[in-house]
Amino acid sequence: MNQRLEFRGGWGTAFIPVVIFLFFCILYFIVFKAFEMYALAMGAFVALMVGAIFVKKGHYERFWNSVYDGVKEAVPIAILLFVIGMFSALIKAANISSGFVWLASLLGVDGGLFTAFTFLAVCVISTATGSSIGTMFTCFPIFYPAGVLLGCDPAVLAGAIVSASIFGDNLAPISDTTIISAGTQEYTKKEGFADIGGCVATRLKYSLAAGTISFVLFWFLGGGGTAGAGASDILEKNMNPATLVMLVPVAVMLIVAVKTRDIYKAITIGTVLGTITGLAFNLLTFETIISVADGAPAGFLTDGISSMMATVTLVISVYGIMGVLNGAGVLEKVTSSILNSKMGQTVRGAEVAMMVGISFTTLIFGGVTSASITTFGKVQNEIGKRIGLHPYRRANLLDGFANSIVLVVPFLSVFVFIGALLSDGYDFVAPLSLTQVSGGMIYCMVLFLVLLFSVLTGWGRQFEGAGGKAISNPQEYTNQSAIM
DSSP, X not given: OOOOOOBTTOGXXXXXXXXXXXXXXHIIIIISOOOOHHHHHHHHHHHHHHHGGGBOXXXXXXXXXXXXHHHHHHHHHHHHHHHHHHHHHHHHHTTTHHHHHHHHHHHTOOHHHHHHHHHHHHHHHHHHHOOHHHHHHHHHHHHHHHHHHTTOOHHHHHXXXXXXXXXXXXXXXXXXXXXXXXXXXXXXXXXXXXXXXXXXXXXXXXHHHHHHHHHHHHHXXXXXXXXXXXXXXXXXXXXXXXXXXXXXXXXXXXHHHHHHOOHHHHHHHHHHHHXXXXXXXXXXXXXXXXXXXXXXXXXXXXXXXXXXXXXXXXXXXXXXXXXXXXXTTHHHHHHHHHHTSSGGGSHHHHHXXXXXXXXXXXXXXXXXXXXXXXXXXXHHHHHHHHTTBOHHHHHHHHHHHHTTGGGGXXXXXXXXXXXXXXXXXXXXXXXXXXXXXXXXXXHHHHHHHHHHHHXXXXXXOOEEOGGGOEESOGGGOTTOOSOO
């Protein structure tokens, strides 16, 4: 039996790496406004080196073995992120957003309707690419200036783009948060973790409910701006209807992922079909696939790997910190304290504790959802397993609440900072404040209310039955404890 990792000063000292990592999150994302995942990964590795100083004599080697144990669990997630990165880069290379701009021009939408249309279009794009921040940087320069000139309310339009980017981060099977949330939730009745296709299929109802309500609200609240000259020029420069054909491989990838519950098969089919489609419609060239430019590798295949490198490094480093907490018995203590509290006496109460836990973790990490989900996911996994919740339900609450109202907090959300940053640089409209951007993030607020309704009423709640099968009746969970 492995001896528990011990620190000088007691088990609370094991949180030193977490505190140091949090310091770097605040330093880079809030103070420096440098939104780079590899900087946070650096902070995590520095935190581990500092944390090792505080272990008791004879436990130094055990400390790093705990780090290794944690990192081992991140390997499947890292591999999947690299594979998915190539498909995401493929869709970005095809510039699918220009097809939606053409469609908006064809339909002649403006004002509040353009804001709602932008929300819908960016939701599709973010689901296709699986990257919230990447979608924001791609869509803001196209949709934001054109929308302002077409009479949209700037704050609501910016909020529509930001929250629609988050929509895909929460739902897309190729999103890092989807992968991490599923990869942290284990089955108790069989081997393995929650499959991504099953998670996406079961969380779709929450996303669609919140998305539909948000679309209507953006329509009614997104107008009221002053239309100006120049919108047609901006739209015309960014129009290409042919790019909409890339929705076909995206749709096929999503269908295969949900139907087969095999994300590797879905990504392989989507990448091959997307490459053939892009070449056939002259949206891609062979140089766009793989080439060398100025002595450096180029093309979406290498871009996909490089785009995921920072996220993979961050995941590995955070899993290392979690390995330390696990080796010191901290995760077990946190889980037991939650389950022994008043909240832990009912399934509903346990889910509320999960909501509070992931929200608080995301808040202190400055809205870096991949880090917060990785961190709290281990705790959520243990809580959910003890009350018999199905891994799909655990993963959906984990990912959903991390991507909801907590990201709206003006001074503690990387998404609000980026939204305000991207609204700057246009002569015809003043840059937006942090509070203006956060006030327009309607979808995040609505998603929180939808998920809260789900927790309070039990809508969509599933338990794990024999063989890991999802069931709705908790009495069928054979090892169900008295917690009901």
